[in-house]
Amino acid sequence: MFDRRLMTHMNWPYLLMICLVAGIGIANLYSATSSWSMAAQPVYLKQTYWLGIGLFIAAVICLIDYRHLEYLSFPFYGGTLLLLVLVLTVGRTSMGATRWISLGGFNLQPSEIMKVVIILAFARYFSEKAHVRGLSLRELVLPGLILGIPALLIIKQPDLGTAMLVLLIGGSMALFAGLRRSTLVWLGVCGLFGAVGGWFLLHDYQKRRIMTFLDPEQDPLGAGYHIIQSKIAVGSGGFMGLGFMKGTQSQLSFLPERHTDFAFSVFAEEWGFFGCLFLLLLYLLIIIWGLHIAQKAGDRFGMFIAFGVSAMLFWHIVVNLGMVIGLLPVVGVPLPLFSYGGTSMVTTMIGVGLLLNVSMRRFTF
Amino acid sequence: MSLNPAPEEIHGIRRRFIIISLVATVVFVILALRLWSLQVLGVEHYRELSERNRTRYISIDPPRGAVFDRHGILLVDNRPAFTVSALREEVADRSVLFESLSRLLELEPDILEERWQEGQRLPRYRPLPLAVDVGREAMERIQENGVDLPGIITEVKPLRAYPKDKLAAHMFGYLGEITEQQLRSSDFAGYRSGNLVGKTGLENLFEADLHGQEGMKRIEVNVKRRELRQVTTRDPLPGHRIYLNLDAGLQQATEEAFGDQAGGAVALDVHSGEVLALVSRPTFDPARFARGISQEEWRDLLENPQHPLQNKVLRGQYPPGSTFKIVVALAALEAGVASPKTTVDCTGSFQLNPSYEYRCWKKKGHEKTDLHKAIKESCDIWFYKVGLELGIERIADAARRLGLGQTLGFPFGGERSGLIPDKQWKRERFGASWYNGETVIASIGQGFVLATPLQLATMTAAVANGGTVWKPQVVQRVENLDGEIVWSSGSEKVSETKWSEASLQTVRKAMEAVVNDLGGTAWRSRLGDFRFAGKTGTSQVVRRKSDEEEEQQEGTEVIPYRFRDHALFIAYAPAEDPELAMAVVVEHGEHGSTAAAPIAKAMFQQYFNLIPPEGAEQAER
Incomplete structure (x- = not known):
């Protein structure tokens, strides 16, 4: 099954960039949590382990020809959907949301798996259906269901951030598959009405978050606190930054969640605009490189997978950074490779594994 | 299975990738511009905030x-x-x-x-x-x-x-x-x-x-x-x-009169249902909760057998005992089953049939007894006979019209509905038909009948005001800081029944005699010139004494606390022009006349400003 020559086709530059960002991320975590003397095991070490586990998973994924996944796409999808239903019935509740299924020692979060599985399912569907004239509204009914059902299940948990990302990933792939102009207009109009209607479905605390986003000063103690503190941290970084381990806001612990969703604020304060620009360029390069892999893929299924993974990374990065610098409302979305968290790392690395897989086999038919 | 794409499609796909890459780049440029505005243009502002910060x-x-x-x-x-x-x-x-x-x-x-x-x-x-x-x-x-x-x-x-x-x-x-x-x-x-x-x-x-x-x-x-x-x-x-609507003075007097006894008492305005006093004993100290109650204190409250956290006025369901005779008397008069002249010869016992005998509380019997005397001296035999003739359905109907057997709309505290049994209820609950013997004991407020102190007070008020069951009103008004009224209560009727004035007067006069005439069961709690009307009650605690316990008790007068009867008293005053109605239940107080009526007396003394005669307080005890 595994051809030794495939190693020569390994996309080393891409992997290198991934590891570089993850490395910067770990260094940043080291700084962000240096004032925590209590923790039994330092966060940055745990994150290093997760990176190792992630790389191992990516390597395993590379071993299996992605084309075998074509036939498994829908079974995977069905299984994950089942898990999502299970979460709502027997899931573990924490902080008012039910997102996890307890599996002995660790907690499984099916909504995270859905991010990857939706890529596979859509890749399978669109690689067969897409054509030059673009998809009609009728051809979008099935993908609409494939995407809508898990999204609704995730919203119900409630986990607005993940649901939004699943929708963004699926939506990007549908758009990429090509839509007729009339379809686009229709979707635009429906989306507008949907947004208005959706407002009434939101939980009060979710509405409050959006309102506070529009005017954070209204509630400096509650939901606005994160945005205000994050902006102060980012802004006081200046052009060159305050230096590694020298950020006052993050070191003095004014910044909440500074090792998870707001890890970038710590980086921005300590490395300044210069450092941020460097990191942004790296991320952009990863996206464009991923798109390039998609373009050069050996078949349509591979192309859609590579595109989907790039879309996943892109939206995570944009939504997280947009939130941290006050362009978007606070929704709990981690920055890939940068925020602390095993789930995020594993999901990202599964995606990276799929991308490398597609890239390796671009010459084989 | 994928075929090589057609050339024009390859062209289309390449164009699409270029567009997408451009879009991604533009989004990143927007992020970079925002960072520029925060970090380069805004650095002064945010550094100042962060310096001065440490603002909390x-x-x-x-x-x-x-x-x-x-x-x-x-x-x-x-x-x-x-x-x-x-x-x-x-x-x-x-x-x-x-x-x-x-x-x-x-x-x-x-x-x-x-x-x-x-x-x-x-x-x-x-x-x-x-x-x-x-x-x-x-x-x-x-x-x-x-x-x-x-x-x-x-x-x-x-x-x-x-x-x-x-x-x-x-x-x-x-x-x-x-x-x-x-x-x-x-x-x-x-x-x-x-x-x-x-x-x-x-x-x-x-x-x-x-x-x-x-x-x-x-x-x-x-x-x-x-x-x-x-x-x-x-x-x-x-x-x-x-x-x-609470009257602090009345509340205080009631609580003091209760002493260490357990139970509940409630006083209502006869013409509006306003709650003037509401006492449930034993009580708890709300200040403990304000400070943050400790685990032990909380456990003590929960495990106390007398349930201090429970509001007994709303949630305590007691057999109403002889206070229920008011209901039966009124029902019998209205139905024409009995008149003020209906006389029964009380010999101390009543033979329903050869195998069932029901006793009057007074073993010697009351001899010739009419309605007035039956209420005043609380003769059971009169009510056994009249109740039996009346039937459970008519008794239940009158009870419900007087506010029993239903929740009255008390705004908090999980008010209970009590229980007024009838044939249908028994069929549904036990799948059995109704027995005459059950009518007999229901006539003196025993058996299945249950009522809360709030219901008993409401019933008493309805007798006093001519038949209106008022919804209990706790809060008079809510004012904001400027003294503007943001909420105020109005009187609300739960139900209204037009009893005949003659029937009402007969019952009221008998209730007046209970307190004010020699031989009345609450005569010892009378207040001289100030006349109030009332009815005592003693309700049996469901007791299943084992033979062993019976034997142990042999020869002693002391009944264990938990087996002692509940003492009840309902009353309204002044007798001529009623204003205040109340019900008092003393758990395991044994006799309505000795345990419950003195509390009602103390409440009237406080509310109507009656200075107790020198030494009278001691004489009562």
């Missing part, structure tokens, strides 16, 4: 609304309490800190550590209370040593205070910390975790009015974490004031 916003809890009685006497208020809290993010070394804190506060470091752990569920930026209500001296010691206590702040927080101590505790209910679920509901917008909310009683029902609006203060800390100054940025707004 801390919420100021608003004082909860005060509660007054109908005459404006303050019942529930707030007092300032000094609280020592930690700003967790500024605490560097906890063990050193707790070491010095424990010396200043005279508290074990372990307790501080425990509170620290408990407080971890609060958002990190909220101060974590380590010691609530520490007293002025401890507060001053903390402030003097502020330099050595980085991350420790002292706050003055309003704490619920009860100037009248435990008075009417069951009305107010108690406070507790807000739950996760409440935090997410729109009813609690503006609340934060750690806030106290009403859990039961009025505190719960009027939470939205009582809560008020939190204020905000800014604490500025310098780089060395020393507090520089505090600025109040928004003043807290106290909650609305609540005026009750």
Whole structure:
């Protein structure tokens, strides 16, 4: 099954960039949590382990020809959907949301798996259906269901951030598959009405978050606190930054969640605009490189997978950074490779594994 | 299976990738521009904020609304309490800190550590209370040593205070910390975790009015974490004031008259259903809850066999005993089954059939007894016979018209409905038909019949006012800070029955005789020239004494407390022009005449300003 020559086709530059960002991320975590003397095991070490586990998973994924996944796409999808239903019935509740299924020692979060599985399912569907004239509204009914059902299940948990990302990933792939102009207009109009209607479905605390986003000063103690503190941290970084381990806001612990969703604020304060620009360029390069892999893929299924993974990374990065610098409302979305968290790392690395897989086999038919 | 794409498709795909890459780049440029505006253009502004920062916003809890009685006497208020809290993010070394804190506060470091752990569920930026209500001296010691206590702040927080101590505790209910679920509901917008909310009683029902609006203060800390100054940025707004229908004097007199006995008493305005006194015994100390009740105190309250937290006026369901005779008498008169002249020869027992015999409480019997005497001396035989002729359906109908067997709409506290049995109920509940013997004992308020003190008082008021069952009204009005009325109650009828004036007068006269005529069962509790009407009751506690226990009791007069009968008394006054109606239940008080009636007497004395004659109080006991 595994051809030794495939190693020569390994996309080393891409992997290198991934590891570089993850490395910067770990260094940043080291700084962000240096004032925590209590923790039994330092966060940055745990994150290093997760990176190792992630790389191992990516390597395993590379071993299996992605084309075998074509036939498994829908079974995977069905299984994950089942898990999502299970979460709502027997899931573990924490902080008012039910997102996890307890599996002995660790907690499984099916909504995270859905991010990857939706890529596979859509890749399978669109690689067969897409054509030059673009998809009609009728051809979008099935993908609409494939995407809508898990999204609704995730919203119900409630986990607005993940649901939004699943929708963004699926939506990007549908758009990429090509839509007729009339379809686009229709979707635009429906989306507008949907947004208005959706407002009434939101939980009060979710509405409050959006309102506070529009005017954070209204509630400096509650939901606005994160945005205000994050902006102060980012802004006081200046052009060159305050230096590694020298950020006052993050070191003095004014910044909440500074090792998870707001890890970038710590980086921005300590490395300044210069450092941020460097990191942004790296991320952009990863996206464009991923798109390039998609373009050069050996078949349509591979192309859609590579595109989907790039879309996943892109939206995570944009939504997280947009939130941290006050362009978007606070929704709990981690920055890939940068925020602390095993789930995020594993999901990202599964995606990276799929991308490398597609890239390796671009010459084989 | 994928075929090689057609050339024009390849072209289309390439174009699509170029567009997508461009879009992605533009989005990243927007992010970069935003970073530029924050970090390069805004650096002065944000550096200044971060320098001066170490600005902390801390919420100021608003004082909860005060509660007054109908005459404006303050019942529930707030007092300032000094609280020592930690700003967790500024605490560097906890063990050193707790070491010095424990010396200043005279508290074990372990307790501080425990509170620290408990407080971890609060958002990190909220101060974590380590010691609530520490007293002025401890507060001053903390402030003097502020330099050595980085991350420790002292706050003055309003704490619920009860100037009248435990008075009417069951009305107010108690406070507790807000739950996760409440935090997410729109009813609690503006609340934060750690806030106290009403859990039961009025505190719960009027939470939205009582809560008020939190204020905000800014604490500025310098780089060395020393507090520089505090600025109040928004003043807290106290909650609305609540005026009750309660009469504090009457409430106090009732509670004092109860002494250590368990039970419940309620006094209502005859013509509106306003609740003038509501007593449930034993009671609890609401101030304990305000301070944050300890596990042990909570367990003690829950495990107390006399259920101090339960409001017995609403939730205590007792067989009404002889007080129920009022219902049967009225029903019999209205149905024409009995007239004031209907006479029964009471020999002390009543033979329903060869195998069932029912006894009168008076073994010797009452001899010739008419309705007036049957109520006044509480003859059971008269009611056995009349009740049997009347039938359970007509008894049940009259009872329901007088407010029994249903909830009356008391606004909080989980009012129970009591029980008025009839044939259909028995069929549904037990799948069995109704027996005559059950009608017989229902006629004297035993067997299946159950009523709450609130229902008995409402029934008494209905007899006194001519047949209107009023919904109990607890709160008179709610006022905002400017004294504007934001809510006020109006009288509401639950039901209204037009009893004939003759029937009512017959029953009322008999009730008047119970208290004021020689031989009446409550004669010992009479108030001289001030005439009130009433009816005593004694209800059997369901007892299943084993033979063994029977034997042990042989020869002794002392019945174990839990097997003693409940004592009941219902009354209204003045007899001629009723204003106040009430019901008193003393659990295991044995006799309505000796345990319950004196409490009612004390209540009337207080309410109608009657100075008790010298030494009379002692003579009664």
